[in-house]
Amino acid sequence: MSRIIVDKAIVECDAPILRVGEDGSFPAVPASGLVFVSLPQYLAQKAELTARGDVGVWFAPADEPEVLGDEAAGLAYIAVEFPAFTDGRGFSIGRLLRERYGFTGQLRAFGDVFKDTLNYLARCGFNAFVVRADKDIEDAVKGIDDFTEFYQSAVGQPQPLFRRR
Amino acid sequence: MYIYDEYDQKIVDQRVAQYRDQTRRYLAGELTDDEFRPLRLQNGLYIQRHAPMLRVAIPYGNLTSRQVRKLAELAAKYDKGYVHFTTRQNVQYNWPALENVPEMLAELASVQMHAIQTSGNCIRNTTSDQFAGVAYDEIVDPRPWCEIIRQWSTFHPEFAHLPRKFKIAVNGAKEDRAAIMVHDIGITVKLNAAGQVGFEIYVGGGLGRTPMIGDLIKPWLEPEHLLTYLDAVLRVYNRYGRRDNKYKARIKILVKAMTPEAFAAKVEQEWAHLKSGPQTLTDEEIARNHRFFTAPAYETLQGDDPSFLAAIEASPAFSRWVDRNVFAHKVPGYAAVTLSLKKHGVPPGDATVEQLEAVAELADRFSFGELRVSHGQNLILADVKESELFALWEEAKRIGFATPNIGLLTDLICCPGGDFCSLANAKSIPVAKAIQERFDELDYLFDLGEIDVNISGCINACGHHHIGNIGILGVDKNNAEFYQITLGGRQGADAQIGKVIGPSFAQEEMADVMSKIIQVFVENREADERFIDTFDRIGADPFKNKVYEGKPAGKAKKEVEA
Ligand code: SF4
Numbered sequence: 001m002s003r004i005i006v007d008k009a010i011v012e013c014d015a016p017i018l019r020v021g022e023d024g025s026f027p028a029v030p031a032s033g034l035v036f037v038s039l040p041q042y043l044a045q046k047a048e049l050t051a052r053g054d055v056g057v058w059f060a061p062a063d064e065p066e067v068l069g070d071e072a073a074g075l076a077y078i079a080v081e082f083p084a085f086t087d088g089r090g091f092s093i094g095r096l097l098r099e100r101y102g103f104t105g106q107l108r109a110f111g112d113v114f115k116d117t118l119n120y121l122a123r124c125g126f127n128a129f130v131v132r133a134d135k136d137i138e139d140a141v142k143g144i145d146d147f148t149e150f151y152q153s154a155v156g157q158p159q160p161l162f163r164r165r
Numbered sequence: 166m167y168i169y170d171e172y173d174q175k176i177v178d179q180r181v182a183q184y185r186d187q188t189r190r191y192l193a194g195e196l197t198d199d200e201f202r203p204l205r206l207q208n209g210l211y212i213q214r215h216a217p218m219l220r221v222a223i224p225y226g227n228l229t230s231r232q233v234r235k236l237a238e239l240a241a242k243y244d245k246g247y248v249h250f251t252t253r254q255n256v257q258y259n260w261p262a263l264e265n266v267p268e269m270l271a272e273l274a275s276v277q278m279h280a281i282q283t284s285g286n287c288i289r290n291t292t293s294d295q296f297a298g299v300a301y302d303e304i305v306d307p308r309p310w311c312e313i314i315r316q317w318s319t320f321h322p323e324f325a326h327l328p329r330k331f332k333i334a335v336n337g338a339k340e341d342r343a344a345i346m347v348h349d350i351g352i353t354v355k356l357n358a359a360g361q362v363g364f365e366i367y368v369g370g371g372l373g374r375t376p377m378i379g380d381l382i383k384p385w386l387e388p389e390h391l392l393t394y395l396d397a398v399l400r401v402y403n404r405y406g407r408r409d410n411k412y413k414a415r416i417k418i419l420v421k422a423m424t425p426e427a428f429a430a431k432v433e434q435e436w437a438h439l440k441s442g443p444q445t446l447t448d449e450e451i452a453r454n455h456r457f458f459t460a461p462a463y464e465t466l467q468g469d470d471p472s473f474l475a476a477i478e479a480s481p482a483f484s485r486w487v488d489r490n491v492f493a494h495k496v497p498g499y500a501a502v503t504l505s506l507k508k509h510g511v512p513p514g515d516a517t518v519e520q521l522e523a524v525a526e527l528a529d530r531f532s533f534g535e536l537r538v539s540h541g542q543n544l545i546l547a548d549v550k551e552s553e554l555f556a557l558w559e560e561a562k563r564i565g566f567a568t569p570n571i572g573l574l575t576d577l578i579c580c581p582g583g584d585f586c587s588l589a590n591a592k593s594i595p596v597a598k599a600i601q602e603r604f605d606e607l608d609y610l611f612d613l614g615e616i617d618v619n620i621s622g623c624i625n626a627c628g629h630h631h632i633g634n635i636g637i638l639g640v641d642k643n644n645a646e647f648y649q650i651t652l653g654g655r656q657g658a659d660a661q662i663g664k665v666i667g668p669s670f671a672q673e674e675m676a677d678v679m680s681k682i683i684q685v686f687v688e689n690r691e692a693d694e695r696f697i698d699t700f701d702r703i704g705a706d707p708f709k710n711k712v713y714e715g716k717p718a719g720k721a722k723k724e725v726e727a
Contacts (some may be wrong), residue, residue: 086203086286088326092404095323100438116187116196116204123322138193146183149175150315153443154323160392160443161316162450165172 098125209280369420467497514542582622591639591646
């Protein structure tokens with residue numbers, strides 16, 4: 001079992017990420033267990049997938065939360081891929097899902113995820129982190145609290161410092 | 166001057182702890198070079214040609230004498246006894262050891278300084294007018310707004326990994342001394358007919374490989390909406406700016422690709438969601454930031470101090486310095502003084518430990534203990550009594566900071582170049598030195614009047630060569646260092662990008678080339694015309710013909726100039 005961080009705790013989770021095939025075909029979705037399908041697959045197979053339950057949707061950096069819109073609020077799991085930790089588009093995706101489209105389920109970051117971006121990710125609404133396998137997850141979890149005071153409005157603390165100081 | 170409270174201090178202290186841990190993990194092999202690079206850059210640490218280089222932020226150029234003493238102390242303790250002031254109101258250490266940087270940051274934090282976001286693909290230090298708050302031509306003091314932007318941009322969680330670096334500059338005076346038109350976002354603080362404060366927002370200016378002047382996308386923004394609007398601009402850029410090619414990743418490329426109109430519309434669309442949200446500034450927050458930038462305890466003076474006027478009469482050298490280095494203050498009897506860091510034979514923008522300590526003394530004695538750093542790489546004492554200018558001049562001479570060349574040809578702006586910077590194609594400091602040596606006759610320099618010369622060691626344009634009246638760019642030609650010349654650039658409200666005049670020159674030719682350019686200017690100059698005005702009147706051809714005389718390849722061709 002792989003270990004991931006959820007709400008600052010280390011838990012076991014092996015939810016697969018299903019990718020669209022090179023030929024554009026959608027992979028088969030396992031009958032049970034948490035699984036993440038790509039945004040295009042979710043949009044194409046919405047009816048069956050929501051009936052199955054336990055289905056999460058994952059976003060690539062260029063995917064637009066606007067496509068899902070308020071439907072996001074009805075989902076329990078969304079994941080966002082960070083192909084490189086320096087690709088900051090996922091930060092905007094997180095905030096849009098949380099702040100604009102009312103998503104309250106688990107928001108998971110996967111890909112090039114390790115200690116040094118967890119604080120930013122958490123502030124953009126992520127509460128689950130699939131830390132890279134070669135990194136120390138016990139150490140990484142501490143990164144969430146690298147900073148405990150912030151100037152800006154963000155998820156978790158919508159009031160900017162100037163409204164609190 | 167903004168003073169940290171416990172919140173600001175806590176944020177900076179937590180950064181020191183975070184960076185200490187990152188350095189430890191890097192040295193322990195837990196972070197690879199590729200992982201550590203973006204992290205250290207966001208903390209101002211470059212790995213340079215000879216050693217790391219640490220860039221420390223001087224928010225919108227404001228410093229206290231206590232901070233200057235700390236900068237000096239660090240230069241003595243961790244570096245080779247000097248610092249370098251940059252064109253973006255930052256200060257650089259050229260020789261720190263990587264493992265000492267966390268300690269340097271801890272010491273900086275003890276005087277409310279940091280190196281946060283001084284490099285990397287994030288929002289950089291906000292820059293402004295070095296005469297903010299004192300300039301005779303000021304409409305609105307930009308500093309409280311700069312501070313509001315500083316806080317908003319510091320560890321903004323959504324914009325920590327942008328497609329590319331992002332620079333914001335703010336101007337509140339008639340003359341734009343902050344070069345806002347060549348920033349990713351340029352902000353003019355202004356007053357409307359009813360006397361209310363608001364902003365003009367320009368986006369997509371910048372130098373580098375594809376120099377561009379910013380486009381006005383918001384002619385009037387009410388103050389309370391400043392941050393939500395900036396959030397909207399940055400979000401559009403973060404989501405849609407190119408990430409596939411670092412040379413096309415700046416916001417200017419996105420603005421151009423979308424057209425400024427479409428970009429502005431996209432921002433409006435995004436802003437509609439954010440406007441009036443929690444990030445909307447409160448009256449209390451605006452007032453709180455203004456309270457840090459009130460006028461110091463000025464004496465009530467008449468102006469035209471008799472002893473000052475007498476000293477001008479008596480000493481031509483003092484009078485020349487006053488002409489060049491003393492700037493009109495909005496309060497009668499006071500003046501703002503530029504201490505020149507462009508003494509001949511010294512790399513432009515460098516200051517030694519002894520000079521820094523002496524300058525801190527001068528600030529305490531003459532200017533309420535505060536200093537400014539200018540975009541032109543000089544230091545400013547912003548609040549000096551006219552009656553004390555002569556005494557200050559004598560002190561400044563003693564420490565080598567009284568060269569009366571502000572705005573003149575030898576007040577050149579110059580990046581560290583190939584002597585220090587690993588990205589350089591060519592050295593820039595020796596070219597600056599050669600030009601300063603060639604034009605070291607003060608009377609002649611004075612007669613030539615205002616000429617902006619800017620030198621960059623590569624296309625990254627840290628020396629802002631595109632907006633120099635005479636721009637010099639280091640290029641690589643078959644592994645040799647060559648220099649390309651641009652003419653006609655300028656900064657300010659009518660900012661323009663200079664045009665390349667032709668093939669590049671070898672380093673040893675540069676002083677002669679400069680002499681020829683100046684000769685053409687002098688021969689064609691009418692009355693006291695500035696270089697740039699003569700250039701506008703006669704065009705580039707006379708200059709080309711002169712510098713490429715006997716060099717067939719470069720002869721000006723009339724039809725080439727559009
Ligand atoms: S312009 Fe080039 S050489 Fe000069 S400091 Fe910038 S990156 Fe280095």
